[in-house]
Amino acid sequence: GQSLEQPSEVTAVEGAIVQINCTYQTSGFYGLSWYQQHDGGAPTFLSYNALDGLEETGRFSSFLSRSDSYGYLLLQELQMKDSASYFCAVSSINTNAGKSTFGDGTTLTVKP
Amino acid sequence: DVKVTQSSRYLVKRTGEKVFLECVQDMDHENMFWYRQDPGLGLRLIYFSYDVKMKEKGDIPEGYSVSREKKERFSLILESASTNQTSMYLCASSFGDRYYEQYFGPGTRLTVT
Numbered sequence: 001g002q003s004l005e006q007p008s009e010v011t012a013v014e015g016a017i018v019q020i021n022c023t024y025q026t027s028g029f030y031g032l033s034w035y036q037q038h039d040g041g042a043p044t045f046l047s048y049n050a051l052d053g054l055e056e057t058g059r060f061s062s063f064l065s066r067s068d069s070y071g072y073l074l075l076q077e078l079q080m081k082d083s084a085s086y087f088c089a090v091s092s093i094n095t096n097a098g099k100s101t102f103g104d105g106t107t108l109t110v111k112p
Numbered sequence: 113d114v115k116v117t118q119s120s121r122y123l124v125k126r127t128g129e130k131v132f133l134e135c136v137q138d139m140d141h142e143n144m145f146w147y148r149q150d151p152g153l154g155l156r157l158i159y160f161s162y163d164v165k166m167k168e169k170g171d172i173p174e175g176y177s178v179s180r181e182k183k184e185r186f187s188l189i190l191e192s193a194s195t196n197q198t199s200m201y202l203c204a205s206s207f208g209d210r211y212y213e214q215y216f217g218p219g220t221r222l223t224v225t
Contacts (some may be wrong), residue, residue, distance in 0.1 A: 008152075033212040041203065042216040043155070050212075088156060091212040097143065097162035098211030099170065102152040 002026040004074075004103035006088055011109045012078055020073045020106045022088035030091040030098060032064050032071045037085045037105070046073070075108070083110045116141070116217035118203055124223045131190040133220050135203030143206045144186035145214060146170075146178060148199040153201065161186055169208045 002008060005025045012018040022032065031050035035043040049055055049064035061074040075082055085107050089100040119134035137144065143162050147155040147170075157170030159178040169176050175197060179187045186205075190197055200221050204214040 020210055031212050035214075041146065042218050043214075045203075045213050045215070048212045074213070089155075089212070093209075093211065097166075098209065099145070099157060099160055099168070100211060100214060101157065102147075102155040104152060 002090055002092065004090060004101065006086075006087055006103045006106045008104065009107045009109070011111065013111050014078055014080060017074065018078060018108065019075050020075075020086050020088075020108070021062040022071045022073075022103060024071075024088070024090045025068050026090045026092055026101070026110075027067075028092040029066070030093050032062070033089045033091060033100060034060075034062050035087045035089060039084070039086065043087060047053045052083050078110050080110050080112070081109075083108060116203055116205055116215050118148050118201075118220050120220050121218060122223075123220050124225065125190075125193050126225055127194060129190075129193050129224075131222065131224075133188040133190075133201055133222070134168045135188070135205075135216070135217055136184055137186075137187045137203075137205040138172075138184065139207070139215070140183065141186065141205035141215075142183070143208075143211060144180065144205040145206075146176075146186065146205065147202045148162040148172070149202055150199050151217070158188065168204075193222075195224050198222060198224045205224050 032044040037043040046060040145160040
């Protein structure tokens with residue numbers, strides 16, 4: 001089966017940089033995704049890594065090391081609106097279809 | 113923009129009732145998913161479907177069934193609701209082999225009393 005580990009809570013100040021780590025164990029690994037969920041809202045897709053390295057999307061970057069079964073989400077120039085839960089998710093495929101398994105989420109609190 | 117809608121935002125049912133949760137997506141996505149989300153437990157996959165009439169069990173299928181008669185609609189059924197099925201239920205969809213990029217509906221908060 002699949003299992004993921006990420007910190008339960010992270011706190012940072014406005015303007016700072018924060019890194020949310022994710023380690024995983026899975027079979028049939030396809031890639032690692034990141035989602036953001038504000039309180040009371042639905043998860044929204046942020047980024048995806050299938051290959052080793054860094055993917056940058058504006059203030060957010062995501063990194064993957066397949067050999068280490070490890071990835072992280074990097075948030076730069078933190079803003080108050082970045083306060084949310086962040087989930088890593090591993091995608092895997094069987095003979096029929098693919099699916100994602102989500103971590104338990106990291107609650108990010110951005111303080112002024 | 114992809115739009116995923118769910119039939120109810122809030123639902124209260126009694127133990128033993130049969131419950132239907134409906135999900136509709138408007139982007140012709142092949143894949144649809146049902147999750148439940150509980151505090152501290154992240155999103156747990158109940159069932160998913162990769163085509164009409166096709167379904168696969170997720171990680172916690174016990175007590176649930178699903179139906180996908182049309183490509184845009186995926187239903188979650190609780191045959192006999194129990195209090196431990198009180199939860200937030202989220203539906204999602206994705207295109208083709210982009211299993212990793214899922215679009216979520218607003219969720220249904222189900223309370224079973």
